Amino acid sequence: MKxxxxxxxxxxxxxFLLLILSGLLAxxxxxxxxxxxxxxxxxDLSLLLYLKILLGASxxxxxxxxxxxxxxxxxxxxxxxxxxxxxxxxxxxxILIIAFFFNQKLFNSRFIVIFFWVFSLFxxxxxxxVLEAIHRALVxxxxxxxxxxxxxxxxxxxxxxxxxxxxxxxxxxIIKKYDxxxxxxxxxxxxxxxxxxxxxxxxxxxxSDREFVNKLVNFCNTHHVVYKYAASLLETKIINFEMNxxxxxxxxxxxxxxxxxxxxxxxxxxxxxxxFIGLIFFIPLYLIIxxxxxxxxxxxxxxxxxxxxxxNKPFKMYKFRSMVMGADKMKENLMKYNERDxxxxxxxxxxxxxxxxxxxxxKTSLDELPQIINVLKGKMSLVGPRxxxxxxxxxxxxxHLKLLAIKPGMTGMAQVSGRxxxxxxxxxxxxxxYIENWSFMLDFVILFKTIKVVLFTKSAV
Numbered sequence: 001m002k003x004x005x006x007x008x009x010x011x012x013x014x015x016f017l018l019l020i021l022s023g024l025l026a027x028x029x030x031x032x033x034x035x036x037x038x039x040x041x042x043x044d045l046s047l048l049l050y051l052k053i054l055l056g057a058s059x060x061x062x063x064x065x066x067x068x069x070x071x072x073x074x075x076x077x078x079x080x081x082x083x084x085x086x087x088x089x090x091x092x093x094x095i096l097i098i099a100f101f102f103n104q105k106l107f108n109s110r111f112i113v114i115f116f117w118v119f120s121l122f123x124x125x126x127x128x129x130v131l132e133a134i135h136r137a138l139v140x141x142x143x144x145x146x147x148x149x150x151x152x153x154x155x156x157x158x159x160x161x162x163x164x165x166x167x168x169x170x171x172x173x174i175i176k177k178y179d180x181x182x183x184x185x186x187x188x189x190x191x192x193x194x195x196x197x198x199x200x201x202x203x204x205x206x207x208s209d210r211e212f213v214n215k216l217v218n219f220c221n222t223h224h225v226v227y228k229y230a231a232s233l234l235e236t237k238i239i240n241f242e243m244n245x246x247x248x249x250x251x252x253x254x255x256x257x258x259x260x261x262x263x264x265x266x267x268x269x270x271x272x273x274x275x276f277i278g279l280i281f282f283i284p285l286y287l288i289i290x291x292x293x294x295x296x297x298x299x300x301x302x303x304x305x306x307x308x309x310x311x312n313k314p315f316k317m318y319k320f321r322s323m324v325m326g327a328d329k330m331k332e333n334l335m336k337y338n339e340r341d342x343x344x345x346x347x348x349x350x351x352x353x354x355x356x357x358x359x360x361x362x363k364t365s366l367d368e369l370p371q372i373i374n375v376l377k378g379k380m381s382l383v384g385p386r387x388x389x390x391x392x393x394x395x396x397x398x399x400h401l402k403l404l405a406i407k408p409g410m411t412g413m414a415q416v417s418g419r420x421x422x423x424x425x426x427x428x429x430x431x432x433x434y435i436e437n438w439s440f441m442l443d444f445v446i447l448f449k450t451i452k453v454v455l456f457t458k459s460a461v
Contacts, residue, residue, distance in 0.1 A: 008133055012071060026119055089117055099109075149192065183212075267381065289301075301320065309380070319370055322359075364454060375410065383412055387409075
């Protein structure tokens with residue numbers, strides 16, 4: 001998720017609180033003496049009942065605001081946000097009025113509805129103004145800045161540079177600018193990526209050499225850098241993209257995955273809720289497995305294995321210990337028995353390092369249950385590409401690096417489509433398909449298939 005999205009995401013809970021505040025102020029105002037004198041109260045509505053209605057209405061209002069585009073995580077100007085808030089709040093109030101028209105017993109105070117609309121507009125717009133000011137102040141101090149490289153030497157290039165320097169709300173910090181569109185530029189990009197972090201690359205030339213564009217896209221995919229280009233007749237297959245206009249120049253962002261913006265937020269919520277439930281549900285099983293491991297061989301119940309996660313960042317993955325102590329040191333001597341010659345992975349049918357109880361745990365995939373802790377910590381997801389060892393990732397080819405675009409998963413398309421019997425390249429294709437075509441339905445399907453695979457398949461996940 002982009003750094004600047006943090007401020008955008010906190011708008012949701014703040015909006016919810018402000019909607020409730022708007023409704024309470026409208027209710028309190030309705031019963032003020034100066035209002036009652038002008039317009040007597042002709043209905044009986046207790047504060048407790050009103051609060052119940054208000055809570056439900058505020059949640060529904062958030063849904064309408066979301067549909068109206070208020071929570072677009074792409075950077076938009078303040079005028080755009082205000083217009084979306086006006087549209088969303090007005091649509092919600094219109095729906096309320098229509099609902100009350102057909103069922104006047106539900107609620108019959110037009111005064112409260114109208115002032116709820118007025119207060120909600122005021123508070124939500126004021127909130128955006130304050131958050132925008134906070135964002136700009138933080139950007140000026142170096143926080144939430146997006147480090148970019150601009151490539152090009154035409155008018156678009158200099159218009160973009162001027163816009164980014166003039167309007168700080170974009171949050172862009174220009175690291176480099178390259179004029180020439182050739183292999184030397186790609187070489188310089190590789191050098192720059194080793195020296196500093198690059199968040200985005202913008203190709204400002206609308207009509208660029210196709211070979212150069214392909215190499216540039218490949219560089220961005222390999223290094224997990226956002227790729228944007230000035231709109232043109234670029235002949236490439238775009239699975240997921242978003243268009244934004246800067247200084248009147250349409251910029252197309254080609255996304256690695258649908259898991260961006262709110263997709264990433266919803267998936268994280270999905271992971272936290274299900275993994276927390278799973279953690280509680282499996283407590284008795286954890287205790288039984290822990291006791292069996294202790295009785296089987298000496299050593300800890302859990303092991304922390306180094307794996308490579310999203311954006312090529314290492315993390316410690318938890319598993320129930322299924323091998324003897326010192327298994328890592330034994331691996332080098334066993335490499336000559338590796339049964340896989342199709343990629344960087346290691347597999348040995350009768351691995352002498354595996355303990356008796358470990359064979360059962362691996363066969364049933366129960367050794368992977370502690371990865372729920374990694375999911376809760378945000379290092380893994382319930383569904384995603386397989387997490388690989390640093391030595392394996394070091395042997396990746398360029399197109400394999402796309403697997404590191406998102407968090408690795410406890411299970412994934414590769415695991416439920418053939419488990420460990422798959423060729424490495426086939427596994428890569430399945431995981432990349434998942435990355436490019438993610439959806440909640442796909443996650444649910446994979447989770448259900450995982451249960452089936454674990455119960456009815458002999459080979460280990």
